[in-house]
Amino acid sequence: NHLDAESVLWLEQHLAEYKGAILAVTHDRYFLDNVAEWILELDRGRAYPYEGNYSTYLEKKAERLEVQGKKDQKLQKRLKEELAWVRSGAKARQAKNKARLQRYEEMAIEAEKTRKLDFEEIQIPVGPRLGSVVVEVEHLDKGYDGRILIKDLSFTLPRNGIVGVIGPNGVGKTTLFKTIVGLEKPDSGTVRVGETVKLSYVDQTRAGIDPKKTVWQVVSDGLDYIEVGQNEIPSRAYVSAFGFKGPDQQKPAGVLSGGERNRLNLALTLKQGGNLLLLDEPSNDLDVETLGSLENALEKFPGCAVVISHDRWFLDRTCTHILAWEGDSSNEAKWFWFEGNFGAYEENKVERLGAEAARPHRVTHRRLTRD
DSSP: OOSOHHHHHHHHHHHHTOOSOOOOOOOOHHHHHHHOSEEEEEETTEEEEEESOHHHHHHHHHHHHHHHOGGGHHHHHHHHHHHHHHHSOHHHHHHHHHHHTTOHHHHHHHHHHOOOOOTTSOOOOOOOOOOSOSEEEEEEEEEETTEEEEEEEEEEOOTTOEEEEEOOTTSSHHHHHHHHHTSSOOSEEEEEEOTTOOEEEOOTTOTTOOTTSBHHHHHHTTOSEEEETTEEEEHHHHHHTTTOOGGGGGSBGGGOOHHHHHHHHHHHHHHTOOSEEEEESTTTTOOHHHHHHHHHHHHHOSSEEEEEOOOHHHHHHHOSEEEEEOOOSSOTTOEEEEESOHHHHHHHHHHHHOGGGGSOOOOOOOBOOOO
């Protein structure tokens, strides 16, 4: 779950030539689609075997839930939405993501009309209306700990865009977030944040969370009702939307698994009710059900989101733009801004740089030098 996208692609190619049996525990849906021949789903104490890859699993699970009846209606609806996305072609997927950019006003009006939040699943509360300027980055240079991470980077965040930030670990993705938020200062260049922007961001390190407090206490501060965006809702209902049901809300934060910590981080971030979300690897360690719920929530969110992720399915399904690290031996701090989802970016990368560019490469850094 912590490999970057290029490394997972290499692993898929390696396993395709492997002659033995493979047992993999993963939430990576493209990996399951490209590699798996059987899937064993563990769900609420029961095991369900499915023959086929992830796309086949979606179809067969939808059929199983149909037989079970109405008790899993919301899960059925989400499965149907994901199945529709799987069955659409690459061009249709890209067109859908691009159409989002033109629908900000329409989505904002719809969201304001339906302020009621249904917290059986993840929902992102409506933030203030965004103006024409979200974030403008011009000729940004940024180093950290003696390394040059970002060199001459310029981009403009679109008002209703979902931007995926991709690259190996350690190349400066989180540093970029901290620079946008103002926790780090540019070495040179400018970062302009629009006057109407309300940021929602929680540091990946989750500093400040008391490990002795329960999940519910961390999110609610002990209050029965909390402000989420522009709504006041029962705190336990809000926490349950992130998969913490009943006794799970009483778990101390210090004993949570990686996926549980990520869900807690999401709950804290979305609670802030911003119109610009900065999500630092929200898909890491999340189960497939929570990932699907988050994807649906982002698709309906009237605002801008910037997401650091290695999950190719997530990047393909939600993103309107990709900001990709493309460092090489001549410039290890090079980034590329692209309009389109991850699949379209990968095609463009091969067209620009050749097939060799799609292979994983070792990450190196150039020492900072001063003139």
